[in-house]
Every structure is written in structure tokens, then in C-alpha cells.
Amino acid sequence: MLSFETILNQIENGISNLKYDHPPTNLDHPPTNLYEPIRYILSLEGKRIRPALTFMAFNLYKENTASCMQPALALEVFHNFTLLHDDLMDQADIRRHKPTIHKVWSPNTAILSGDAMLISAYQLIAQTPEKYLKEILDLFSTTALEICEGQQYDMEFEGREDVDEKEYIEMIRLKTAVLLACALKMGAILADAPQADQENMYQFGINIGLAFQLQDDLLDVYGDSATFGKKIGGDILTNKKTFLLINALKKASEPERKMLTDWQHRKEFIPEEKIRIFTEIYNQNKIKETTIQKIEEFYLKAMSHLSGLSVAPKKLSVLISVTNQLMNRQS
Amino acid sequence: MLSFETILNQIENGISNLKYDHPPTNLDHPPTNLYEPIRYILSLEGKRIRPALTFMAFNLYKENTASCMQPALALEVFHNFTLLHDDLMDQADIRRHKPTIHKVWSPNTAILSGDAMLISAYQLIAQTPEKYLKEILDLFSTTALEICEGQQYDMEFEGREDVDEKEYIEMIRLKTAVLLACALKMGAILADAPQADQENMYQFGINIGLAFQLQDDLLDVYGDSATFGKKIGGDILTNKKTFLLINALKKASEPERKMLTDWQHRKEFIPEEKIRIFTEIYNQNKIKETTIQKIEEFYLKAMSHLSGLSVAPKKLSVLISVTNQLMNRQS
Numbered sequence: 001m002l003s004f005e006t007i008l009n010q011i012e013n014g015i016s017n018l019k020y021d022h023p024p025t026n027l028d029h030p031p032t033n034l035y036e037p038i039r040y041i042l043s044l045e046g047k048r049i050r051p052a053l054t055f056m057a058f059n060l061y062k063e064n065t066a067s068c069m070q071p072a073l074a075l076e077v078f079h080n081f082t083l084l085h086d087d088l089m090d091q092a093d094i095r096r097h098k099p100t101i102h103k104v105w106s107p108n109t110a111i112l113s114g115d116a117m118l119i120s121a122y123q124l125i126a127q128t129p130e131k132y133l134k135e136i137l138d139l140f141s142t143t144a145l146e147i148c149e150g151q152q153y154d155m156e157f158e159g160r161e162d163v164d165e166k167e168y169i170e171m172i173r174l175k176t177a178v179l180l181a182c183a184l185k186m187g188a189i190l191a192d193a194p195q196a197d198q199e200n201m202y203q204f205g206i207n208i209g210l211a212f213q214l215q216d217d218l219l220d221v222y223g224d225s226a227t228f229g230k231k232i233g234g235d236i237l238t239n240k241k242t243f244l245l246i247n248a249l250k251k252a253s254e255p256e257r258k259m260l261t262d263w264q265h266r267k268e269f270i271p272e273e274k275i276r277i278f279t280e281i282y283n284q285n286k287i288k289e290t291t292i293q294k295i296e297e298f299y300l301k302a303m304s305h306l307s308g309l310s311v312a313p314k315k316l317s318v319l320i321s322v323t324n325q326l327m328n329r330q331s
Numbered sequence: 332m333l334s335f336e337t338i339l340n341q342i343e344n345g346i347s348n349l350k351y352d353h354p355p356t357n358l359d360h361p362p363t364n365l366y367e368p369i370r371y372i373l374s375l376e377g378k379r380i381r382p383a384l385t386f387m388a389f390n391l392y393k394e395n396t397a398s399c400m401q402p403a404l405a406l407e408v409f410h411n412f413t414l415l416h417d418d419l420m421d422q423a424d425i426r427r428h429k430p431t432i433h434k435v436w437s438p439n440t441a442i443l444s445g446d447a448m449l450i451s452a453y454q455l456i457a458q459t460p461e462k463y464l465k466e467i468l469d470l471f472s473t474t475a476l477e478i479c480e481g482q483q484y485d486m487e488f489e490g491r492e493d494v495d496e497k498e499y500i501e502m503i504r505l506k507t508a509v510l511l512a513c514a515l516k517m518g519a520i521l522a523d524a525p526q527a528d529q530e531n532m533y534q535f536g537i538n539i540g541l542a543f544q545l546q547d548d549l550l551d552v553y554g555d556s557a558t559f560g561k562k563i564g565g566d567i568l569t570n571k572k573t574f575l576l577i578n579a580l581k582k583a584s585e586p587e588r589k590m591l592t593d594w595q596h597r598k599e600f601i602p603e604e605k606i607r608i609f610t611e612i613y614n615q616n617k618i619k620e621t622t623i624q625k626i627e628e629f630y631l632k633a634m635s636h637l638s639g640l641s642v643a644p645k646k647l648s649v650l651i652s653v654t655n656q657l658m659n660r661q662s
Contacts, residue, residue: 024480026501031483085446089439108420108486111442115416116479118446122453123472130465134457137468141454148447149355152362155439170357 001315002065004322007055010065011048014073018042020120037101037113038120041080044096049326050075050183056319057187057201060311067129068190071136074124075183078140081117082147084110089155118144132190139189143182150175161261163241165250169210177209193310200308207302208323214295215327217242221279222288233275239264243294244287248278251285299327332646333396335653338386341396342379345404349373351451368432368444369451372411375427380657381406381514387650388518388532391642398460399521402467405455406514409471412448413478415441420486449475463521470520474513481506492592494572496581500541508540524641531639538633539654545626546658548573552610553619564606570595574625575618579609582616630658 002010020035051072058068086092087100088110094100102110121140128136153171157163184205188198220235221244235242249257260281263274282288302323306316333341351366382403389399417423418431419441425431433441452471459467484502488494515536519529551566552575566573580588591612594605613619633654637647 024477024501024505026504027498031480031487033487034480034483085442089442111416111420112479112483112486114446115449116476118449119472119475119479122468123476126465126468126472133465133468134461137453137457137464141450141457144450145447145454146355148443148450149362149365152365152443155443156362156364167358170355173357174355 001063001318002055002059004052004056004318007052007059007065008048010055010069011051011072011076014051014069015042015048015076018073018077018120033105033109034113034116037084037105037109038117040104041084041095041101041117042077044098046076046080046096048076050079050179052322053180053183053205054187054190056322057184057193058191059187060309060315060319061188061191061193068187070124070127071140071186071190072183074121074140075179075186077117077124078121078144079179081114081121082151084114084117086151088114089151128190135189136186139182139185143178146174146178150178157241158239160241161264163246165243165246168241168243168246172210172213173206176213177206180209180212181205197309197311200305204302204305207298207305211295211298211302212326214243214291214298217244218288218291218295220244221275221282233271233278236275236278237271243291244282245278247290248282248285248287251287251290252281256281256284295327332394332649333386333390335383335387335649338383338390338396339379341386341400342382342403342407345382345400346373346379346407349404349408349451364436364440365444365447368415368436368440369448371435372415372426372432372448373408375429377407377411377427379407380653381410381510383653384511384514384536385518385521387653388515388524389522390518391640391646391650392519392522392524399518401455401458402471402517402521403514405452405471406510406517408448408455409452409475410510412445412452413482415445415448417482419445420482459521466520467517470513470516474509477505477509481509488572489570491572492595494577496574496577499572499574499577503541503544504537507544508537511540511543512536528640528642531636535633535636538629538636542626542629542633543657545574545622545629548575549619549622549626551575552606552613564602564609567606567609568602574622575613576609578621579613579616579618582618582621583612587612587615626658 020038021030021032023030054068054072054075055065058065083095084101087095088102088107092100093103100110101113105113125137125140126133150171150173153167154175157167157171181202182205185198185202188201193201217235220230220242221233223232225232234240235245239245245260249260252260259277263269263277266274303320306319307313309316351369352361354361385399385403385406386396389396414426415432418426419433419438423431424434431441432444436444456468456471457464481502481504484498485506488498488502512533513536515532516529519532524532548566551561551573552564554563556563565571566576570576576591580591583591590608594600594608597605634651637650638644640647
């Protein structure tokens, strides 16, 4: 079996072999401003977790991972396409410590290079061995459309104050979890894993994806800014409807709820004060504990799907250790 | 053989059967603002020329057109996706006499619904009979990427004054002609047409597409506003580098060239005067004749590819009559 490091090396190699610089038939200069942003965003340090999941899932059943390289890269290109368009829609200036594409180039470049990336992801999917092509293509498209739905709900929730936990979980399932699930299932499909394993792999991905996202929500408030990588309290300052806020609004006393709502509407405030007030109300209502409990729930559900696989438990060690590493990235 | 009218009816039926309203697994309300714009743009009166080309090409070889419905619809959905994103990039307010999506909804909706349309086009491609899937998928992706390249060149040319005819022809080949060529070739592939016919069909599409676009450039200046559907002189007012302007800049005397350049830089002017001056210089340099000659050239080349097909000439009547109708839409 391949180590996680070997897998990441193979993926980085694959990414650097992607060519985005061919001139069209009748001209000698390629449309540089179309392809340069694609190279730029792919060269930023990503965790490459999605293609790695495909490799790891595949590797549970088969050794020669050559056949999953192109579909796995498709997921990385697709993921970066979503970041590119989401950053434009959210007007985010920074991604992975670098200015975003619409800042370096322009909004139009971000739109068009994003479109080209999505098409390019499909070109990589098309290199799937033909026996699996239809199935992988359908899985990929369904997932891609779900991610658009997730982003749509996310944007709609910004303007709503009555988002409930069920809606929120469905939104993050669509926006985040399905792509991890798709990556894992793809690996299983390409390795001819039994149908039941494919489904368990998918559900492992969904539940681990939900756990990751809630972990992210939690770290935004309770993380260590030195290791979190983002500033603490970002979600609070932008009134993001996180799992924490939704639960706080449900559990808080009437005066606390009024306070949360009032602070969400304030246009001018001292950031530290808003963060302090929200955190105090979260503490008062044990929101940290509620969130940790929910994360634990998803994590255990994920693990039960993993143990439902037909592979020898010791083979799962790479997948489990990577998962745990990602779950405990605070430490 | 099917009449053009029957083909258009089948396509309209196919389009109205496309469903963009399913709720995701765990919620009962679909992401309306994602799918409503897709229904909106597909309901505007389009000519449906691309899917019709697929049907007509297919119908030269086979009768039962059922197998080309989904890939043909994919081209119509894809084409409307490009209009959606292009209108946003070009800040166009009106499309087919109706306000554009980013005007009715928002720029973010235009981005995200466009992305969903592109994915949806691939879902239709995926319904191609499996025997042809890989080939159709590759043709479609190559074409889609070329169209992005065409749009990129188009945007880049706006800021340049030295665009030459060769570059311009390549830009419109990418932006406009390849999708017609792809539509025709798809029909031929799905009907098991001989390889040589597939290539002739593609080249017919390229040349007829170039002829259409130059015709469009010509009508912008010399068309009858009552039948053209757009206001005369639009390209002149927006300094579009059309075939006419590029040739005028090449052929004009030094004072005329200075006049064209000077008027392109003016910020304030009476529209009618600018149109009059450009038209006079075009007239002086016989730009209308040059353009008609070039259109004729592409048209004849297209026809020679058509006559290179292995099908009985009388079968070509529908395709030729539709082409001629589109070429002479002024009358």
C-alpha cells in the first residue's frame, strides 16, 4: 500500500503535468489570460485532500493507481474552480495567503477562467477508463450540481435569520461533504469494490465532511489563532449562520437572543467586543459542548461506515490516520 | 426525412421536458434562485439552430433521431450558458428583447446558475448512447474550451488597436463557428457516418459559422434596422473590432485612418454622426464589397464541403435551405 506522502507526491506530479498553455490552431499566441489564472490557483498550496481520498480508497482494493490519476485530478481542478467562483461571489480578497484571481486579474477573468477550469475538469474525467466512464461521469456531475445547490443555499441563508439546524446541515452536506464522498466513491468504483463498499465509502465521506465543517465552525470561535490559519471570530464578524450561531439562537434566553440579533444588525462596532459577546453567550449555553457532541456523532457514524467495508481492518490505517490528522489539526 | 419544422418542434418539446426544480435529498424546498434563471433563459425565443443542426446532420444518414435528442439539447443548454456568462462579462442589459439574468436577479446568480447550466449540459451529454459517449464527450469539451478561448480573445481585442484579419477570423472561429461545426459533427458521429463525412460536416460548420459572423458584422452597418432586430451601428458605437473596421483601418488613407482612430477615442459624441463618418469611410474604401466577397468565399467553401458528403444530393435540401435562410435573413 502507498503511504500518504507517496500519494501526495504522485498528485503534485500529476498537477504539474497539466498543460494550460496551448495556442489555438491558427495563432501562435495562446490566450494567456485565460490559462495563467488556472496555473496560479493550482500552484497555491492546497491540501489536495480530495484526489488523495480517491487514491486511498482505490488503494484499499488495488495496487496500481494509474487508472485513478486523471479522475482524481479532475476533483482537484473542480474544487479549485469552485474556490475561484466562490471567492468572486463572496468578494474574498485572500485565498491561501495570496490575493484571489479577481483581485490579481479581474472579475471577468475569474468568471471565464473558472468556466475553462470546469470544462478542463470534465476533460480529465473523460480520461477515465471507458468501462467506468459513464458511472464516474454521472457521479461527478451529480456532485458538481449539488455543490452549486449548496453554494446557492449558503448565499440565500445570509439574508435569512430563521435558518434551522436541519437546513444548515443539508447546506454543508451539499457544499462540502458530497465532494469528499464523491472522491472516495470514485476510488472504490475504479477499483471494482463491491457495491456495498462503494456506498459505505460514500457515507463515510458525507459524515467525515460534516464533521470537518462543524470542526471548522468550532475552530472559528474556539481555535488557537496560531494554528487555525485564519483570524479567530471571522464567522461572528460576518454574521455567518454557523452551527454555533444557529444553536445559540435556539438555546439562548430571550435577552441573550435579543443581544445576538441586535449585534448582527449593528453597522459599527469594535470587532473584539462583538466576538467577546458572542463567545460569552456561546459559553453560557454550552454551545462548544453541543458542537463537539455533534462532531463526535458524525465522526462515529463515519467510522461505522468505514468498518462496514469488506477490507481487512489493518488496511484502513492510512485513511484513518489522515482523517484523524484532519480532525485534530488544532493540535 | 424530417422537415425543419418537425425538428424544431421536437427540440422545443425536449427543452420543455428538462426539469430544473428538484429539491435536494433532505429538504423540501429546491434552491429556486439557482434553477429559475435557467428556465428563464431557456424559455426566451432562441433559434435553436445548434440542436437543429445535429438533428439535420443525423437525419442525412438515419431516420430515428431519438439517440441525438439529449446531446443536441446539451448544445442548446451550453449555448445559453455562454450567453448568460458573456452577457454578465459584457454588461449587456438585454438579450432577445428581455432583461438579462444579472439584471433580473444578480451577478452572483448569473455566475452560479451559469455554472449549473454548464454542468447540466454535461449531464445531457452523458445520456449519449454509451458506444459514442467518449467521442462525443471529447468533442464537446474541446469545443467548449475553444469557445472560452474565443471569448478571451474577444475581450483582449477590445483593448488592442492592432488586431489583424487573421486574428479576428480565428477569434470568431473559436467563439462562434466551432459550436456549429461541433453540432453538425455530433449528428454525423451518432449516425455512424463515414469518417470523411464527419470531417466535411465539421468544416461545413466552420465555414458557414464564419460566413454568419461576417454577415452579422455587415448587417450591423448595412442592414435594415426593421429586419435586423438590433439597432444599426451598435458595433461602431462600441468600437468593436469587426471585420469591417479591421479592413477599413488597413485600406483607408492616412487622414481617414486618423479619423477612425480619433473617433474611437472620443468620449462624447453624437451617435448618428459617428455612425455616418464610419460608414462614409467604409463606403469610400469599398469595405462592403470586401466583406461580401469574404462571406461568399466562406459560403462557397462551406458548400464544397457539403457536396463532399457521401449522401445523395437531394437529401441535402433541408440543410441547404436552412443555411440559405440564415444567410439571407435580411430579406
